Amino acid sequence: xxxxxxxxxxxxxxxxxxxxxxxxxxxxxxxxxxxxxxxxxxxxxxxxxxxxxxxxxxxxxxxxxxxxxxxxxxxxxxxxxxxxxxxxxxxxxxxxxxxxxxxxxxxxxxxxxxxxxxxxxxxxxxxxxxxxxxxxxxxxxxxxxxxxxxxxxxxxxxx
Amino acid sequence: xxxxxxxxxxxxxxxxxxxxxxxxxxxxxxxxxxxxxxxxxxxxxxxxxxxxxxxxxxxxxxxxxxxxxxxxxxxxxxxxxxxxxxxxxxxxxxxxxxxxxxxxxxxxxxxxxxxxxxxxxxxxxxxxxxxxxxxxxxxxxxxxxxxxxxxxxxxxxxxxxxxxxxxxxxxxxxxxxxxxxxxxxxxxxxxxxxxxxxxxxxxxxxxxxxxxxxxxxxxxxxxxxxxxxxxxxxxxxxxxxxxxxxxxxxxxxxxxxxxxxxxxxxxxxxxxxxxxxxxxxxxxxxxxxxxxxxxxxxxxxxxxxxxxxxxxxxxxxxxxxxxxxxxxxxxxxxxxxxxxxxxxxxxxxxxxxxxxxxxxxxxxxxxxxxxxxxxxxxxxxxxxxxxxxxxxx
Ligand SMILES: Cc1ncc(COP(=O)(O)O)c(C=O)c1O
Numbered sequence: 001x002x003x004x005x006x007x008x009x010x011x012x013x014x015x016x017x018x019x020x021x022x023x024x025x026x027x028x029x030x031x032x033x034x035x036x037x038x039x040x041x042x043x044x045x046x047x048x049x050x051x052x053x054x055x056x057x058x059x060x061x062x063x064x065x066x067x068x069x070x071x072x073x074x075x076x077x078x079x080x081x082x083x084x085x086x087x088x089x090x091x092x093x094x095x096x097x098x099x100x101x102x103x104x105x106x107x108x109x110x111x112x113x114x115x116x117x118x119x120x121x122x123x124x125x126x127x128x129x130x131x132x133x134x135x136x137x138x139x140x141x142x143x144x145x146x147x148x149x150x151x152x153x154x155x156x157x158x159x
Numbered sequence: 160x161x162x163x164x165x166x167x168x169x170x171x172x173x174x175x176x177x178x179x180x181x182x183x184x185x186x187x188x189x190x191x192x193x194x195x196x197x198x199x200x201x202x203x204x205x206x207x208x209x210x211x212x213x214x215x216x217x218x219x220x221x222x223x224x225x226x227x228x229x230x231x232x233x234x235x236x237x238x239x240x241x242x243x244x245x246x247x248x249x250x251x252x253x254x255x256x257x258x259x260x261x262x263x264x265x266x267x268x269x270x271x272x273x274x275x276x277x278x279x280x281x282x283x284x285x286x287x288x289x290x291x292x293x294x295x296x297x298x299x300x301x302x303x304x305x306x307x308x309x310x311x312x313x314x315x316x317x318x319x320x321x322x323x324x325x326x327x328x329x330x331x332x333x334x335x336x337x338x339x340x341x342x343x344x345x346x347x348x349x350x351x352x353x354x355x356x357x358x359x360x361x362x363x364x365x366x367x368x369x370x371x372x373x374x375x376x377x378x379x380x381x382x383x384x385x386x387x388x389x390x391x392x393x394x395x396x397x398x399x400x401x402x403x404x405x406x407x408x409x410x411x412x413x414x415x416x417x418x419x420x421x422x423x424x425x426x427x428x429x430x431x432x433x434x435x436x437x438x439x440x441x442x443x444x445x446x447x448x449x450x451x452x453x454x455x456x457x458x459x460x461x462x463x464x465x466x467x468x469x470x471x472x473x474x475x476x477x478x479x480x481x482x483x484x485x486x487x488x489x490x491x492x493x494x495x496x497x498x499x500x501x502x503x504x505x506x507x508x509x510x511x512x513x514x515x516x517x518x519x520x521x522x523x524x525x526x527x528x529x530x531x532x533x534x535x536x537x538x539x540x541x542x543x544x545x546x547x548x549x550x551x552x
Contacts, residue, residue, distance in 0.1 A: 021463045022456035156182040
């Protein structure tokens with residue numbers, strides 16, 4: 001049934017009818033499968049990929065490397081939870097290697113992000129250090145290359 | 160001197176393609192959705208392109224051996240074994256060609272001449288008949304039937320065999336119908352062939368693109384393996400049409416004969432493409448799987464779409480074409496295609512472009528984005544309902 005997930009991951013706007021045709025299943029089967037995925041939180045949500053740079057909205061994105069002292073019995077989860085609950089945090093991953101958490105933060109301006117780091121993130125108990133990197137340009141996100149609409153430039157020929 | 164007289168009559172007599180006129184119309188029009196061209200819409204996977212670029216950076220800009228890079232032949236041999244259980248010696252049973260196209264040409268030129276007959280099941284790819292004629296031989300067309308799902312049946316084959324028959328073309332998975340032959344179907348054909356003195360030229364260029372089970376190669380039947388010339392290539396399975404790379408596998412005696420033509424007419428296949436193809440065979444089977452599952456979804460959408468419009472459409476199981484019947488519209492194939500193009504801006508190819516028995520059908524290629532396919536189906540639906548209601552008046 002994972003094919004339905006693949007299709008929705010590529011384009012969540014396909015209707016159940018369309019997905020049924022694509023997969024060769026009945027509409028009822030597709031409906032039931034999607035419902036189950038939603039209930040089990042396999043499908044966590046539906047979003048739209050937007051290139052905000054092309055709009056008038058001002059925003060900046062930063063990737064912050066965070067070093068943390070893990071807690072006895074809880075590892076990193078408790079600290080991570082205190083961090084990812086902030087609405088400014090768009091993504092939060094536990095990492096292997098030289099630091100522990102990647103925290104992706106969005107703000108209106110660089111100052112906003114810097115203040116967030118200084119006032120909310122760096123001061124968390126068990127956070128040892130932070131290192132903030134601002135995103136200058138998004139080339140590709142979620143597997144999609146930005147700023148380049150694929151076009152069909154195949155020439156007509158006789159085959 | 161009349162320059163016209165300088166062209167061989169046998170060439171002059173080959174009609175120029177009837178569908179060229181559509182291409183002229185397409186070039187003048189904006190917003191045409193083309194389901195006409197038989198090539199992948201995917202761009203060659205990046206790792207393959209990158210390998211080609213890297214070979215240039217390293218300065219691999221010379222000829223290769225006539226048969227092609229040894230490493231590539233070895234990879235092809237391994238690939239054919241892994242995928243289809245075939246055994247070909249890279250030393251003397253494989254030539255790298257300029258697409259499957261060159262392979263078809265050199266196979267026929269090495270085998271047939273005046274008075275020899277080549278059995279060509281139609282509808283099928285146009286090059287078989289053309290190359291047969293260029294070789295001076297006689298095409299013996301077998302008209303495949305929708306009621307057989309456009310498969311070659313032992314009965315049809317037997318009827319076509321004469322003492323002059325030298326070659327049978329096996330065009331599966333088929334362009335333009337999308338038909339495939341199962342193990343059972345092929346076994347029945349092999350049963351007829353094993354008592355005949357003829358060579359099978361099996362064009363398996365679409366072998367990766369099957370949607371209801373793995374492709375079966377006729378060369379996997381030991382009874383006739385030595386009499387089979389297997390043709391395949393990179394164009395369709397790896398989305399590499401522009402690289403112009405294919406290959407031909409056969410008994411060393413046949414390979415030797417074909418190599419003589421290949422080395423004089425071609426020298427060797429493009430070097431950059433050969434390096435890229437090594438990467439394709441080594442590291443791109445996931446890309447193939449991805450493309451096949453995409454095509455399969457589009458195939459289902461197209462079959463469903465045509466049937467919903469009310470056009471009969473047999474279950475194409477291979478390549479990237481569907482072949483709906485348009486007889487119910489009362490139009491000829493060419494009329495249908497020209498009107499559809501002018502009125503709804505969708506390009507499909509008349510079935511009779513692939514042989515007279517394709518009349519009453521159209522070929523629609525689903526190597527196009529899902530968005531385009533859905534849009535095209537809507538437009539074809541409008542077109543059919545407009546013309547069929549007129550007919551009913
Ligand atoms: C059935 C068949 N064989 C061979 C070819 C030739 O392909 P290439 O020369 O690109 O390998 C095509 C191309 O459309 C085809 O449809």
